[in-house]
Amino acid sequence: MGEVKHLCLVKFKEGIIVDDLLKGMTELVSQMDMVKSFEWGEDVLNQEMLTQGFTHVFSLTFASTEDLTSYMSHERHAAFAGTFMAALDKVVVIDFPVVIAKPAPA
């Protein structure tokens, strides 16, 4: 069994200070050993028809479904998720085992 990703696409409410949330998320993730890696990004092409208003992507990688479950059910995640969700106008979350169809060159 390979890696599992927890992916969030979000649109923040107006007036939200994204840097503060990012700081909180980075701090949380750094404390949680079951999170293998964490990357994020902000849409640059701004094609409203395609992004549907979503502006940011947050992607957490886990070594297994067990690690994902242990993260999701952790009280620190629950505490942060409450604050985070309250800052969002829209969100989509998808959890999926990663299938590597074209590996990065070594």
Add this chain to the structure above:
Amino acid sequence: MGEVKHLCLVKFKEGIIVDDLLKGMTELVSQMDMVKSFEWGEDVLNQEMLTQGFTHVFSLTFASTEDLTSYMSHERHAAFAGTFMAALDKVVVIDFPVVIAKPAPA
């Protein structure tokens, strides 16, 4: 400048044979040298409230924005995108420079 990702979240129309589209996508990507890597996955937790009906994620990684642009404007991509988009009930596309907030252990 680091990597750039082209991320698609989709919900397929009823009756679509996903394997056929995946085969086409994998073939396309394997022919396009500017695509550094390609991974995909299917949601496993099925939390409708969070997934909003989206079921699959497709993620292409490029070494630079120039490579992404060259891929997006390539006629082979345009040809495939037409077929692909016609198979979708819903889609969100986000293009973003990757910020690594917690790197995977070496």
